[in-house]
Amino acid sequence: MVFGLFNRHKGVEVDGLYRSIVAQARHPVFYRDWSVADTVDGRFEMLVLHLVLSVERLRGENRAISPAGQAVFDLFLKDMDRSLREMGVGDLSVGKRMKKLGKQVYGRFDAFGPALAAGDRQTLAEAIDRNVFAGDPKPDDANRLAGYALTAAEQLASQSTSDIESGRVNWPEPDQTERGIDG
Numbered sequence: 001m002v003f004g005l006f007n008r009h010k011g012v013e014v015d016g017l018y019r020s021i022v023a024q025a026r027h028p029v030f031y032r033d034w035s036v037a038d039t040v041d042g043r044f045e046m047l048v049l050h051l052v053l054s055v056e057r058l059r060g061e062n063r064a065i066s067p068a069g070q071a072v073f074d075l076f077l078k079d080m081d082r083s084l085r086e087m088g089v090g091d092l093s094v095g096k097r098m099k100k101l102g103k104q105v106y107g108r109f110d111a112f113g114p115a116l117a118a119g120d121r122q123t124l125a126e127a128i129d130r131n132v133f134a135g136d137p138k139p140d141d142a143n144r145l146a147g148y149a150l151t152a153a154e155q156l157a158s159q160s161t162s163d164i165e166s167g168r169v170n171w172p173e174p175d176q177t178e179r180g181i182d183g
Contacts, residue, residue: 016167
């Protein structure tokens with residue numbers, strides 16, 4: 001990944017945060033044990049879930065996006081643009097694909113964000129089932145993933161903003177989260 005090229009946004013460095021999001025989204029448990037497809041689409045969904053968790057944590061009291069939240073979101077979009085090009089999507093099609101991708105990402109923020117903020121496991125599990133397991137519902141795995149996401153949101157809330165912004169994020173181990181195990 002080309003983290004260093006896009007790591008600054010109005011003086012905010014988010015290399016470490018984005019690397020942390022990507023690393024956590026690649027955790028083998030999601031794909032090996034929790035039925036997330038180990039495909040481009042499945043990995044995209046896990047990346048977006050962790051992006052939502054991080055950006056929602058960085059939102060201010062007034063629910064406005066923070067400079068670091070905006071910077072990591074912008075870096076994510078640039079990384080997706082680069083990934084599309086690496087997969088062979090032509091220059092003329094990248095814009096259309098990015099527009100579609102943007103709608104998907106904003107849809108996930110709308111679906112996951114309020115449920116995370118409310119601690120509403122059932123609504124979050126339903127949103128995860130619709131999006132992560134689209135076309136092949138897996139309510140038990142969606143429920144387990146929702147439990148993990150709520151645990152991750154709680155764990156992020158207990159960490160300092162400066163640690164998160166700098167990428168010193170303490171993510172929960174998915175297979176050891178109480179909510180994930182109770183699934």
